[in-house]
């Protein structure tokens with residue numbers, strides 16, 4: 384909460400900037416501040432009129448409706464409310480304390496992030512032996528893929544990491560993947576021999592979603608090297624690619640289960656030496672209890688910091704909506720070409736597509752123009768992966784939530800990938816689990832990307848758009864399709880309206896709709912204006928200017 388008395392112009396600017404920076408230019412903040420530089424109601428100006436005035440200013444200049452103004456961490460009270468009662472001050476102080484308690488600043492996030500890197504990762508180089516347990520029948524059998532393709536994906540995951548390389552790999556069948564040692568006795572023994580005899584192995588990657596702490600420990604003891612599962616490998620890739628505060632916090636949260644497993648294993652080791660029952664410094668807590676409590680506290684702190692960022696995201700979202708830029712979320716399996724496509728559509732040179740799994744971990748927004756000059760915002764999202772552990776998805780769910788609030792979804796598929804059908808099924812499943820609204824599912828545009836890599840590409844599926852994001856082929860057709868769907872889904876129309884230049888029609892249209900083009904006819908003082916306008920605004924326009 385901001386203390387209104389100490390609120391300097393600079394402080395206010397930084398509050399506004401932190402909240403609106405992604406969508407508003409500096410100049411607009413300045414305008415509101417010039418109107419109320421001290422944040423106080425001028426002497427003699429009635430409170431209600433002052434409040435109305437500031438609200439109107441915020442609405443017109445910042446595009447923030449009054450009810451949202453209230454949400455902006457005390458902005459209204461800082462700007463509007465000059466009531467100086469002690470009650471109000473006390474409330475503010477209390478809120479301030481509350482806020483401070485779970486406030487995490489950038490350096491703290493960084494420290495947390497670096498501190499809790501799970502053992503065995505870090506800068507270490509690994510020569511990895513990959514084991515893929517193949518379940519041939521039963522409920523755990525994978526029907527849409529083959530063990531070879533799953534192995535190829537596991538190799539891809541390892542190769543994504545700079546200092547890791549695959550030394551050897553094996554597919555072994557098992558009937559009992561849920562058992563501690565995963566394989567039957569015979570297979571396990573021969574596997575152990577192979578691992579122990581292959582020189583130079585530093586880690587084994589067991590290609591299952593998640594190993595229990597006990598399994599992990601037993602396998603590490605049997606094989607004498609570090610053991611990773613899919614969860615820990617994917618998380619490590621995330622860790623290497625995280626750039627922003629939110630991504631780092633989400634990863635730190637997803638790492639908590641790993642830290643818990645590690646803790647259990649450490650305590651089990653201590654147990655064997657009788658360490659568990661020792662109390663720490665007369666506190667009445669055992670080592671395990673203290674560690675668990677600290678972990679719990681850390682988890683709560685991360686969650687509340689993430690919640691704060693989520694609220695801010697919500698505000699940005701409603702603002703984006705208010706600004707009436709349609710939002711198009713570009714989604715798809717990891718490495719299918721989402722970032723490359725957005726770069727091609729927007730010309731945003733800041734985007735860096737990489738031939739790497741999970742190159743994009745943060746949701747970023749990029750403005751682009753459609754054929755009719757309508758501005759849309761493309762949202763670049765994190766890629767999907769089959770069998771991505773649920774806990775991991777959970778911690779990134781806020782990021783994925785954004786998808787649900789778009790006006791349109793574009794599903795990009797790497798059509799040159801051998802697993803492309805399976806990847807599509809996977810993406811649709813994730814969307815189903817996210818409970819993406821039906822209207823978005825039915826209007827979703829499916830794009831077949833990387834057609835340059837397929838000889839004589841011909842689609843066997845109807846209603847899909849073939850493109851090559853890299854060679855910028857098929858983009859015009861895609862933009863036309865996006866525009867058509869956006870116009871449909873947002874209830875907007877693209878119209879040519881004839882306006883009388885001596886009337887306020889044109890300025891009204893500038894305010895209430897998106898003006899694309901103005902062709903002035905100097906002779907009769909009129910102009911033909913191309914606008915994108917909502918049904919509601921068009922109704923008001925007709926009512927206001929009927930008969931002109």
Ligand SMILES: Nc1nc2c(ncn2[C@@H]2O[C@H](COP(=O)(O)OP(=O)(O)OP(=O)(O)O)[C@@H](O)[C@H]2O)c(=O)[nH]1
Pocket residue numbers: 715716717718719720721722723724735736737738739740741742743744765766767832833834835836850851852853854
């Ligand atoms: N040949 C070819 N390669 C492409 C095409 N589109 C993307 N790529 C390549 O595919 C790789 C992945 O591209 P990205 O755009 O980073 O993929 P992404 O879907 O954003 O990946 P993540 O962010 O990791 O989920 C890069 O090496 C791109 O150059 C295409 O149309 N043709």
Ligand SMILES: [Mg+2]
Pocket residue numbers: 721722723736742743763764
């Ligand atoms: Mg990307």
